[in-house]
Amino acid sequence: MGRQPCCDKLGVKKGxxxxxxxxxxxxxxxxxxxxxxxxxxxxxxxxxxGKSCRLRWTNYLRPDLKRGLLSEAEEQLVIxxxxxxxxxxxxIAARLPGRTDNEIKNHWNTHIKKKLIKMxxxxxxxxxxxxxxxxxxxxxxxxxGVGADSLxxxxxxxxxxxxxxxxxxxxxxxxxxxxxxxxLWMNDEPPLIDASWDxxxxxxxxxxxxxxxxxxxxxxxxxxxxxxxxxxxxGLDCLNDIELNTMNTLEMGxxxxx
DNA sequence: AAATCCGGCAACCGCGGAGAT
DNA sequence: AATCTCCGCGGTTGCCGGATT
Numbered sequence: 001m002g003r004q005p006c007c008d009k010l011g012v013k014k015g016x017x018x019x020x021x022x023x024x025x026x027x028x029x030x031x032x033x034x035x036x037x038x039x040x041x042x043x044x045x046x047x048x049x050g051k052s053c054r055l056r057w058t059n060y061l062r063p064d065l066k067r068g069l070l071s072e073a074e075e076q077l078v079i080x081x082x083x084x085x086x087x088x089x090x091x092i093a094a095r096l097p098g099r100t101d102n103e104i105k106n107h108w109n110t111h112i113k114k115k116l117i118k119m120x121x122x123x124x125x126x127x128x129x130x131x132x133x134x135x136x137x138x139x140x141x142x143x144x145g146v147g148a149d150s151l152x153x154x155x156x157x158x159x160x161x162x163x164x165x166x167x168x169x170x171x172x173x174x175x176x177x178x179x180x181x182x183x184l185w186m187n188d189e190p191p192l193i194d195a196s197w198d199x200x201x202x203x204x205x206x207x208x209x210x211x212x213x214x215x216x217x218x219x220x221x222x223x224x225x226x227x228x229x230x231x232x233x234x235g236l237d238c239l240n241d242i243e244l245n246t247m248n249t250l251e252m253g254x255x256x257x258x
Numbered sequence: 259a260a261a262t263c264c265g266g267c268a269a270c271c272g273c274g275g276a277g278a279t
Numbered sequence: 280a281a282t283c284t285c286c287g288c289g290g291t292t293g294c295c296g297g298a299t300t
Binding site for chain 1: 284285286287288289290293294
Binding site: 014016051052055056060102103107109 | 265269
């Protein structure tokens with residue numbers, strides 16, 4: 001049907017985002033919330049395509065993002081979810097507060113995959129590698145059903161699924177964490193964080209599934225540190241009082257810490 | 259110290275789904 | 280029902296920094 005490009009390629013900037021662009025995007029989203037991404041670049045004064053803005057926001061600028069390496073618990077959760085959902089990174093990410101699909105995907109490809117292979121587990125099927133080889137020898141196509149679609153079927157309990165698919169003690173241990181897993185599999189919809197993110201910033205230090213959520217202040221602190229610009233540099237003249245107070249508090253807090 | 263290699267991660271690309279018309 | 284538009288997802292690419300030679 002001849003799909004149109006997502007944006008006018010002419011005059012659209014690509015590549016790494018600058019601090020200035022980040023400022024503009026943050027400023028715009030905080031002021032207006034997330035609206036039509038296609039319109040964002042124009043309204044925010046950015047020479048980017050809407051898609052790029054959305055990606056930058058969701059993967060990097062969102063204040064509810066956690067930064068840093070995945071914890072052991074998170075990693076195990078990713079492994080377990082992957083064994084059920086396959087490469088549905090967004091679904092997996094929805095169950096890990098403060099993590100993005102891109103982050104999880106990258107972590108999977110760079111760390112977890114290797115880890116599993118080292119442990120003798122096939123990162124695709126989550127079956128022991130030697131068993132896989134055997135199955136391949138016999139041209140058994142049983143594993144066809146282990147893909148993502150079959151995983152949609154939540155008829156089996158988490159523990160059943162775990163014990164059958166894993167040769168890893170640590171993963172099995174993790175799967176026995178009933179409180180965590182039950183909350184994950186109570187229903188098809190993920191708890192808490194699947195709802196689209198909006199400007200309702202948590203007060204801070206909350207937890208979800210035993211995994212601590214970063215506070216708005218922590219995230220902003222990270223942002224401000226990394227971008228190496230202060231609140232006043234943001235040019236957030238249009239922020240409302242609450243937002244400005246929050247950020248000012250943060251800035252003061254940073255100074256006391258430092 | 260310089261060159262090369264390699265791993266990690268941010269960002270891009272293209273496709274499919276969903277809603278609107 | 281067909282078409283259009285937008286959004287979100289997953290795969291892939293390419294850059295950057297650290298490790299190694």
